[in-house]
Amino acid sequence: MTKTIIPILGFVLISLISCKSTPKESDPESVKIDRLVSAYQSRNRFNGSLLVAKDGLIILSKGYGYANMEWNVPNTSESRFLIASISKVFTATLIAKLIDQGKLDLETPLSAVLPWYRKDIGDKVTICHLLNHTSGIPNYLMQKNKTLDEISAEFGTGAIDKLNFAEKYCSSDLEFEPGSQWKYNNSAYFLLGLIIEKITGKPYHVALQEMILDPLKMESSGDIQPDPQALVKNLVTGYVKNFDEFSRASYWNLSTTYAAGSLYSTPEDLLKFDRALYTDTFVSSKSKQAMFTMGLHGYGCGWELREAPIGNDSVLKKIQTHEGYLRAWHTRLYRIPEDGYCIVILSNTGDAPLESIFTGITDILYGRIPRQPKKSVGDVLNAEFKINGIESAVKLTRNLIEMDSLDKNESELNRLGYNLMNSKRTSEAVSVFQLNTQLFPESWNVWDSYGESLATAERIPESINAYEKSLQLNPASLTGKMALAGLKARK
Numbered sequence: 392m393t394k395t396i397i398p399i400l401g402f403v404l405i406s407l408i409s410c411k412s413t414p415k416e417s418d419p420e421s422v423k424i425d426r427l428v429s430a431y432q433s434r435n436r437f438n439g440s441l442l443v444a445k446d447g448l449i450i451l452s453k454g455y456g457y458a459n460m461e462w463n464v465p466n467t468s469e470s471r472f473l474i475a476s477i478s479k480v481f482t483a484t485l486i487a488k489l490i491d492q493g494k495l496d497l498e499t500p501l502s503a504v505l506p507w508y509r510k511d512i513g514d515k516v517t518i519c520h521l522l523n524h525t526s527g528i529p530n531y532l533m534q535k536n537k538t539l540d541e542i543s544a545e546f547g548t549g550a551i552d553k554l555n556f557a558e559k560y561c562s563s564d565l566e567f568e569p570g571s572q573w574k575y576n577n578s579a580y581f582l583l584g585l586i587i588e589k590i591t592g593k594p595y596h597v598a599l600q601e602m603i604l605d606p607l608k609m610e611s612s613g614d615i616q617p618d619p620q621a622l623v624k625n626l627v628t629g630y631v632k633n634f635d636e637f638s639r640a641s642y643w644n645l646s647t648t649y650a651a652g653s654l655y656s657t658p659e660d661l662l663k664f665d666r667a668l669y670t671d672t673f674v675s676s677k678s679k680q681a682m683f684t685m686g687l688h689g690y691g692c693g694w695e696l697r698e699a700p701i702g703n704d705s706v707l708k709k710i711q712t713h714e715g716y717l718r719a720w721h722t723r724l725y726r727i728p729e730d731g732y733c734i735v736i737l738s739n740t741g742d743a744p745l746e747s748i749f750t751g752i753t754d755i756l757y758g759r760i761p762r763q764p765k766k767s768v769g770d771v772l773n774a775e776f777k778i779n780g781i782e783s784a785v786k787l788t789r790n791l792i793e794m795d796s797l798d799k800n801e802s803e804l805n806r807l808g809y810n811l812m813n814s815k816r817t818s819e820a821v822s823v824f825q826l827n828t829q830l831f832p833e834s835w836n837v838w839d840s841y842g843e844s845l846a847t848a849e850r851i852p853e854s855i856n857a858y859e860k861s862l863q864l865n866p867a868s869l870t871g872k873m874a875l876a877g878l879k880a881r882k
Contacts, residue, residue, distance in 0.1 A: 420443075420450050420451075420755055420756060421443075421450050421451040423755045423761075424443055424450065424451050424752055424755055425451060425453065427748075427751045427752065427755065427761055427763070427764075428441055428453075428455060428748060428752075429455065430763055430764050431455075431744070431747075431748055431764045432455045432456055434764050434765070434766055434767070435632075435767070435770060436743065436744055436764055436767060437455060437456070437738060437740075437743050437744070437748065438455060438456030438457060438466070438630075438738060438739060438740040438743075439454070439455060439456065439466060439472070439736065439737045439738035439739055439740070439743070440452075440453070440454040440455070440466050440467070440468060440470050440472065440657070440658050440735075440737050441453060441454075441455065441658065441734075441735065441736050441737070441748075442468070442658030442659060442661070442662055442733070442734070442735040443732070443733075443734050443752060443756070444662050444665075444732070444733045444734075445730070445731050445732050445733075445756075446731035447662070447666045447731075447733075449659070449662070452468040452658055452659055453467075453468060454466030454467040454468060454470055456740070458470045458625075458627035458628060458739070459627070459628045460628070460630060460637060461628075466627060466739070468657070468658060468659060469611065469625055469657060469659075470625055470627045470657065471611055471612075471623060471624070471625045471626045471627065471655045471656065471657055472626075472627055472655060472656065472657070472720060472722060472737040472738075472739060473615065473626075473629070473645075473652075473653075473654070473655050473715075473717065473720045473722075474652075474654050474655060474656050474661075474715045474720070474722045474724075474737065475648075475652045475715030475716055475717040475720045475721075475722055476577075476651065476652045476713065476714060476715040476716065476717075477654070477656075477661075477713050477714070477715040477722055477723075477724050478580075478648070478650065478651060478652045478653055478654040478715070479580050479650075479651060479652070479693055479713060480693050480694060480713050480724065481599060481603060481654060481664075482580050482583050482584060482587070482650040482651070482693065483522055483583075483682060483692050483693020483694070484603060484674060484682075484693070485587050485598060485599065485602055485603065486518065486522065486583055486586070486587065486692075486693075487674050487675075487678035487679075487681070487682060487692070488602055488603075488674060488678075489587070489590050489591070490518075490678055491674065491675045491677075491678055494590050495518060495586075495590060496518065497517065497518050497519040497522075497681060497692075498517050498518070498519065499517060499518045500513060500514055500515070500516065500517055501513040501514075501516040501517070501518075501521070501582065501586075502514050504518075504586045504589055504590065505582065505585060505586060505589060507554070507558075508557075508562065508582075509562055512528065512562070512564075512565055515565075515568075515569050516528065516569050517569070518583075518586070519681075519692065520569045520570060520579075521576075521579040521580070521582055521583050521586075522579075522583070522692035522693055523573070523686045523687070523690050523691065523692055524573050524574060524575050524576045524579060524687075524688070524690055525569060525570050525571070525572065525573055525574075525686070525687055526565075526569050526576060526578075526579050527565035527566050527567040527568060527569050527571070527572070527574075528561060528562075528563070528565065528566075528576060528578050528579060528582070529561075529563045529564075529565075529566055529576075529578060530574070530575065530576045530577050530578050531560035531561055531577060531578045531581070531647075532577050540641070543641075543642070543643055543644065546644045546647045547644060548642065548644055549644075549646075550617075550618070550619070550646045551644070551646045551647055553581075553584075553585060553649065554585070556581075556647065557578075557581060557582060557585060560578065560581075561578040561581050561582055572687070573686070573687035573688035573690060577648075577651040577652070578651075579651075580649075580650050580651035580652075581649050581650060581651050583650055584649050584650025584651070585650075587650070594617065595614065595616070595649065595650055596613070596614035596616060596617050599614055599654075600613070600614075603664070606673075607663045607664060607667050607673075608663060609656070609660040609663050609664065610660070611625070611656065611657045611659070611660045612654065612655065612656040612657070612660045612661075613654070613655060614653050614654055614655075615645050615653050615654070615655055616645060616646050616648065616649050616653035617646075619644065619645040619646050623655060626655060627739045628739065629718065629719025629720055629739050629740075630719050630739060630740045630741065631718060631719055631740070631741045632740045632741050632742070633810070634769055634770050634773040634774075634807065634810075635770065635773060635774060635777075637740065639719075640718040640719035640741075641718065643717065643718060648717065652715065652717060658735040658737060661724055661733075661735045662733050662735065665724070665726055665733040666733075668726075669728070669731075682694055683696060683711060684696075691711075693713070694711050694712070694713055695711075695712050695713055695714070696709070696710070696711060696712075697709075697710050697712070698710065701727075701753050701754075701757050702753070702754070702756075702757025702758055702759050703757065703758050703759050708727050708729060708730070709727070709728065709729060710725060710726070710727055711725075711726040711727075711728060712724060712725045712726065714745075716742075718741065719739055719740065719741050720737075720738070720739060720741075721738040721740075721741060721742055721743045721745060722736070722737045722738065722745075723735070723736045723737075723745045723746075723749065725749055727753075732753075732756065734749060734752055734753075736748055736749065742802070744764070744798070747762075747764065747798075750762075751764075764798070765795075765796060765797050765798045766791075766796070766797055766798070767797070767798055767800065767803060768788060768792070768797045768798060768799055768800050768803055768804060769800060769803030769804060769806065769807050771787070771788060771791065771797060772784045772785070772787075772788045772804070772807060772823070773807055775787050775788070776819070781818075781819040781822045781823070782822075785822055785823075785826055788826065789826075792830070799830050799831075801827060801830070801831045801834055801836070801837060804823055804824075804826065804827040804830070804837075805824070805827060805836070805837060805840055807823050808820045808823040808824045808827065808840060808844060809840070811823060812843075812844060812847065817844065817847050817848045818848060820844045820847075821841070821844045821845060821848055821850075824837065824840050824841040824843075824844045825841060827840070827841070828841050828857075833864065834864070835861045835862075835863075835864035835865035835868065835871075836861075836865075838857050838858070838860045838861035838864065839857075839858065839861040839868065839870070839871050839874075841857045842854045842855075842856075842857030842858040842861060842871075842874065842875075843874070845857055846874070846878060851878055851881055854878055855875065855878050855879060858871055858874055858875040858878065859875065862875065
């Protein structure tokens with residue numbers, strides 16, 4: 392991975408200029424939203440592009456931070472981002488259009504359209520099971536005892552043969568009976584891409600272009616899968632934020648994401664897609680009903696569905712959304728169809744507080760004063776640790792949390808703990824994981840991590856206690872059971 396140390400202080404000072412003034416009640420929504428998002432940027436919490444629109448009319452469309460940090464190239468409304476799993480929405484829409492054409496049905500079995508697929512599973516799994524993540528087919532990105540880096544290395548760097556890939560990675564024994572459980576599944580959407588190719592007789596990217604992108608004039612969108620090495624005009628560079636520095640995202644063979652996550656787009660192109668869904672000529676009302684009917688785990692056919700209290704009156708609003716996440720790319724498309732709102736947030740610096748930004752934006756749209764962003768707990772703890780040591784860092788972090796001046800974030804602290812573990816700073820890692828258990832006592836994962844750090848520090852009795860606590864909270868954890876058994880054998 393190529394490290395790129397970015398002068399964050401200068402980056403922050405530049406962006407602070409745009410958010411010094413206090414929002415006024417009379418300020419237009421666009422100004423209030425811009426101030427809010429600029430505040431996230433100034434605290435090093437957001438780098439990307441954003442769009443807010445109502446009934447197709449843009450309230451704000453703007454880039455924040457950098458599309459390329461090495462050359463200080465700014466993000467703009469025309470910057471193109473890999474949208475990762477928002478691609479699933481487009482795959483689901485292609486399937487819906489084929490159903491509208493009478494070429495498929497939600498109850499069509501997998502074996503009827505992919506006859507090469509193993510029949511014992513293909514006869515049970517339907518198009519609907521694939522769309523709503525209830526197929527039971529194992530996810531090829533969740534292989535046992537393998538990290539994502541190990542999986543990525545196994546996939547290689549060249550363009551894949553999709554059929555061979557599906558036979559190898561998307562055809563294992565079922566994890567559960569189709570329809571009985573929900574489990575997010577990239578394999579299902581890989582297979583849906585192959586189904587689209589089989590029915591249309593065209594490559595996925597051609598079907599996408601002809602059935603969605605061209606009719607909607609989405610001229611800044613496309614599929615990177617056919618040639619992941621090709622240059623794409625205005626495609627931003629992906630970075631991973633590691634507290635006080637950024638690095639380029641490590642290589643991922645994007646041909647393996649295919650119909651589950653290989654598209655790129657811009658916020659304004661995604662608005663065109665949003666508007667098309669309000670018509671019955673693009674996708675029929677019957678197909679949209681299937682898309683937006685909540686199933687297991689609040690998921691429809693290609694969409695995350697939920698209701699949330701919004702505004703001063705906390706009125707429940709139906710929200711249709713989908714997240715995309717792949718290393719440097721963290722993206723969200725939100726729709727509030729009752730009021731015609733479309734909100735698109737695209738980040739090219741890894742994990743970003745998109746839900747908090749969305750909540751702040753909806754507060755503004757519905758007449759409530761938004762909560763201003765706070766500094767990141769991981770950034771503050773890490774910076775103080777480097778200057779004054781772990782004891783001072785933990786003390787400062789506790790004080791700031793008590794003052795409600797920091798955003799608590801379980802995953803940030805966990806990541807910092809493992810950074811310290813990997814740097815052989817075991818005692819410091821133990822302190823960070825211990826703090827995490829105190830902030831998130833009901834999280835089995837933080838207790839599991841705390842137990843691991845204690846075991847590394849040879850504090851075996853304490854490690855056993857931590858793993859036992861983790862297993863109380865999550866009795867199904869196989870890794871926890873194995874670790875605990877190994878520790879007890881060492882006593």
